Amino acid sequence: MESLHGRVAIVTGAARGIGLGIAGVLRAEGADVLLADLDGDAARAAAAGLTGDGGRALGVQADVTAEQDMQRLAGDAVQRWGRIDILAANAGVYPHIPLRELTVAAFDAIMTINVRGALLAIQACLPQMTEQHYGRIVLTSSITGSLVGQPGYAHYGATKAAMLGLMRSAALEVAAAGITINAVLPGNIKTPGFDDLGPEHTRRMLAAIPLGRFGEPADVGWAVRALAARESGYITGQTLVIDGGQVLPESGQ
Numbered sequence: 001m002e003s004l005h006g007r008v009a010i011v012t013g014a015a016r017g018i019g020l021g022i023a024g025v026l027r028a029e030g031a032d033v034l035l036a037d038l039d040g041d042a043a044r045a046a047a048a049g050l051t052g053d054g055g056r057a058l059g060v061q062a063d064v065t066a067e068q069d070m071q072r073l074a075g076d077a078v079q080r081w082g083r084i085d086i087l088a089a090n091a092g093v094y095p096h097i098p099l100r101e102l103t104v105a106a107f108d109a110i111m112t113i114n115v116r117g118a119l120l121a122i123q124a125c126l127p128q129m130t131e132q133h134y135g136r137i138v139l140t141s142s143i144t145g146s147l148v149g150q151p152g153y154a155h156y157g158a159t160k161a162a163m164l165g166l167m168r169s170a171a172l173e174v175a176a177a178g179i180t181i182n183a184v185l186p187g188n189i190k191t192p193g194f195d196d197l198g199p200e201h202t203r204r205m206l207a208a209i210p211l212g213r214f215g216e217p218a219d220v221g222w223a224v225r226a227l228a229a230r231e232s233g234y235i236t237g238q239t240l241v242i243d244g245g246q247v248l249p250e251s252g253q
């Protein structure tokens, strides 16, 4: 597989967790990486941790729900490094909220971050990718909503399934411009956000994973790297599950 040297990547929600795992793999593979996050200080600190080998990584504050932030982000990448080859639209939130407690405001908020956020990031990068006639977009969806359900996550599952609907039609629209859009579907990945769900949740989840361990952010990073490769140019509108076999069993065992 060709090195990512000379490629420019944008990763949203990259200050920690899966986004940082994706950014780390893309940087290690040679790409220049713009790490965007709501928490600008954390994004800059994360980027500093990825430049040890003299490579280029930059952290910026950006809210995926804000159109002007996404436009600025794409503009920054082009201004500094001249292109945008890879977009990992990863930023997302997953608060546990049972249906009876789910308010309209909470539902709208999660849709805005997880779905509109992915849409705005894609839209911001499309003009440059179209001009290059090259682009690899990878969305971070989830097994939740796309393949399975989980009590307390109806709102979240709706957003992650919606991202796949967005992906499939968008993939058709941009195909002629040499741009692919695919999605990774992580299972249970050890991140700060995942740890916040508490020990009872993590104990239950671990018992359901055939490979016997939680995923690491880099496990998702390598899947994104594969879909972001030049050689993956004939794959579009597809999903890749990274879950240690969690959704495989025919029945609970």
Ligand SMILES: NC(=O)c1ccc[n+]([C@@H]2O[C@H](COP(=O)([O-])OP(=O)(O)OC[C@H]3O[C@@H](n4cnc5c(N)ncnc54)[C@H](O)[C@@H]3O)[C@@H](O)[C@H]2O)c1
Pocket: 012, 013, 014, 015, 016, 017, 018, 019, 036, 037, 038, 039, 062, 063, 064, 065, 090, 091, 092, 093, 094, 113, 117, 140, 141, 142, 143, 185, 186, 187, 188, 189, 190, 191, 192, 193, 194
């Ligand atoms: N951890 C898992 O087990 C798991 C499983 C499936 C899918 N996912 C998905 O992976 C993605 C990352 O999850 P994680 O576990 O790394 O979460 P995390 O909470 O550890 O990290 C998320 C990062 O996104 C940033 N962020 C949140 N809202 C943002 C916004 N509006 N704009 C920009 N940045 C924002 C946060 O500041 C944080 O740095 C999410 O889309 C999540 O739904 C996670």
